Amino acid sequence: MTQKTFLITGATSGIGFALAQHCIDAGHRVIITGRDQVKLGRVSKELGVTAYFVDNANLEQIRQLGESLVAEGVMLDGVVLNAGIFYPDAFVETTPDAFDATMAINTKGPFFTLQTLLPSLKNPASVVFISSIAVTKGFEGCAVYAASKAAFEAVVRVANMELAGRGIRINSVRPGVTATEIQAKAGMTKEQEALLFDSLRETPLGRELMAEDHLEAIMYLLGDGSNALRNAVIEVEGGYLL
Secondary structure (H helix, E strand, O other): OOOOEEEEOOOOOHHHHHHHHHHHHOOOEEEEEEOOHHHHHHHHHHHOOEEEEOOOOOHHHHHHHHHHHHHOOOOEEEEEEOOOOOOOOOHHHOOHHHHHHHHHHHHHHHHHHHHHHHHHEEEEEEEEEEOOHHHOOOOOOOHHHHHHHHHHHHHHHHHHHHOHHHOEEEEEEEEOOEEOOHHHHOOOOHHHHHHHHHHHHHOOOOOOEEHHHHHHHHHHHHOHHHOOOOOOEEEEOOOOOO
């Protein structure tokens, strides 16, 4: 096995954390980012990885990340743009500040993260964007969240053409309803979580997704077997969209 170097944003919990652990177990070098300094320190120590404090909404911190990697001579085989937020809000109640906060983290953040990482990406290199089935499936209270993910998927189409000469390919994974900290962060109670997960018993998978269910799809896109893919989307949703 050839060891590769991957950077995973927002890797202190959920899919990002599970992916970081998976990559380490497979013998790869992993670099992570997170916006909670305490949690980032704990996770970096637990995993034994290099960690950078980066809030996806903070362009200065994103710039510093890029400069640090260049100064340290780090070259990346792959990047997983995983950092994001989900704050449900009814369309008629969404404020301009709430709109801007979600777009800043879910769209503007990955846009400028990818831009600043260009000097550290090898040729070839793979970029994987963690999107959402909310791009194609309507959910009440998810208008801005869906728009933020769809907007960056639009960026991916153009970036694939503009970055082709650098050997950079960009593809996406759209997770379905996955049991992570995102439900609690979105303000859901344990009872609401239970009702949500119970509703998934009727899907072909028969349960809610776990972070681990997404790992092999992401690893495939990071791996050499996906060299010919550009703007591919893998929906990991347990049959929810059937």
